[in-house]
Amino acid sequence: MKEVVAGIDIGGTNTVFGLVDKTGNILAENSLKTTDYPEIKNFVSALAAAINKLVEGKSNLKLAGIGIGAPNANYHKGTIELAPNLAWKGIVPLAEYIRKKIDVPVIVTNDANAAAMGEMIFGGAKKMKDFIILTLGTGLGSGIVINGEVVYGHTGFAGELGHTIVVPGGRDCGCGRQGCYETYASASGLVRTVLYMLSEMREESSLRDIPPSELTAKKIAEAAAKKDPIAVEALDYTAEILAFGIANAIGFSSPEAVFLFGGLAQAGEMLFIPTRKYVDQNVQPIFKGTVKILPSGVPESNAAVLGAAALAWNELKK
Numbered sequence: 597m598k599e600v601v602a603g604i605d606i607g608g609t610n611t612v613f614g615l616v617d618k619t620g621n622i623l624a625e626n627s628l629k630t631t632d633y634p635e636i637k638n639f640v641s642a643l644a645a646a647i648n649k650l651v652e653g654k655s656n657l658k659l660a661g662i663g664i665g666a667p668n669a670n671y672h673k674g675t676i677e678l679a680p681n682l683a684w685k686g687i688v689p690l691a692e693y694i695r696k697k698i699d700v701p702v703i704v705t706n707d708a709n710a711a712a713m714g715e716m717i718f719g720g721a722k723k724m725k726d727f728i729i730l731t732l733g734t735g736l737g738s739g740i741v742i743n744g745e746v747v748y749g750h751t752g753f754a755g756e757l758g759h760t761i762v763v764p765g766g767r768d769c770g771c772g773r774q775g776c777y778e779t780y781a782s783a784s785g786l787v788r789t790v791l792y793m794l795s796e797m798r799e800e801s802s803l804r805d806i807p808p809s810e811l812t813a814k815k816i817a818e819a820a821a822k823k824d825p826i827a828v829e830a831l832d833y834t835a836e837i838l839a840f841g842i843a844n845a846i847g848f849s850s851p852e853a854v855f856l857f858g859g860l861a862q863a864g865e866m867l868f869i870p871t872r873k874y875v876d877q878n879v880q881p882i883f884k885g886t887v888k889i890l891p892s893g894v895p896e897s898n899a900a901v902l903g904a905a906a907l908a909w910n911e912l913k914k
């Protein structure tokens with residue numbers, strides 16, 4: 597019998613899951629539409645059935661544990677709490693519900709903490725004890741690892757760098773406050789910056805031909821690669837604010853590396869080069885040159901499942 601764990605990533609729209617062995621091979625995978633299950637109990641039944649089917653579909657596999665990445669997940673309690681993008685309201689005891697269907701250890705955390713675990717077990721942080729991962733998508737998620745452990749904090753929700761304020765009185769944020777890091781340093785933050793620059797600057801730009809609702813970080817990065825002046829300026833500004841947050845985080849936990857992951861990180865060197873420059877300019881002198889700014893070592897397409905699986909493997913190791 598070969599031991600595997602199930603890695604599950606619950607998103608607002610889709611839930612993807614796979615069976616993952618100790619070395620990070622995904623042996624089988626599938627997905628469900630999260631929005632098809634407005635009742636949590638129906639969701640858990642469908643998910644458990646789908647996972648059992650994956651295990652039975654392969655011979656000689658033994659399911660040893662389940663790791664789950666989900667929005668507003670509480671690692672300490674195994675719950676999802678007050679998640680604005682999910683239909684399940686209030687506090688959902690997800691781990692308990694799943695354990696009733698499949699009797700193995702079930703570990704729950706948010707997607708950025710799962711990404712940190714994926715980086716540590718399967719990615720670029722295998723030999724590191726202190727690092728931070730920033731997931732730069734619609735928002736900015738952060739997983740902070742100190743001395744080999746993901747930081748969960750008193751409440752279980754630690755690592756919300758995305759909602760630290762980097763511009764007092766700045767852009768409105770979904771959390772109800774203003775000037776949060778994620779309103780600038782994320783894929784959607786970059787789009788907001790471009791929309792502002794297009795209205796305020798007179799430079800010609802290929803981005804003017806794209807309807808605002810179709811503008812993406814990817815299209816902006818492509819324009820920047822062709823030296824489009826507004827795209828270049830917007831990426832530089834985004835890198836500068838990204839670097840402010842990184843410089844602050846370095847002062848907090850002195851990481852060996854900061855990994856960048858997600859839609860905005862796909863801009864590659866167009867983002868990494870200015871970000872490294874601005875980190876160097878803004879970090880306290882004692883930390884200068886001590887921190888590597890790196891792309892994630894986990895392939896984007898499998899990262900969510902691998903991160904959740906890494907969470908389970910790490911727990912089983914304890």
Ligand SMILES: [Zn+2]
Nearest residue numbers: 759769771776
């Ligand atoms: Zn916020």
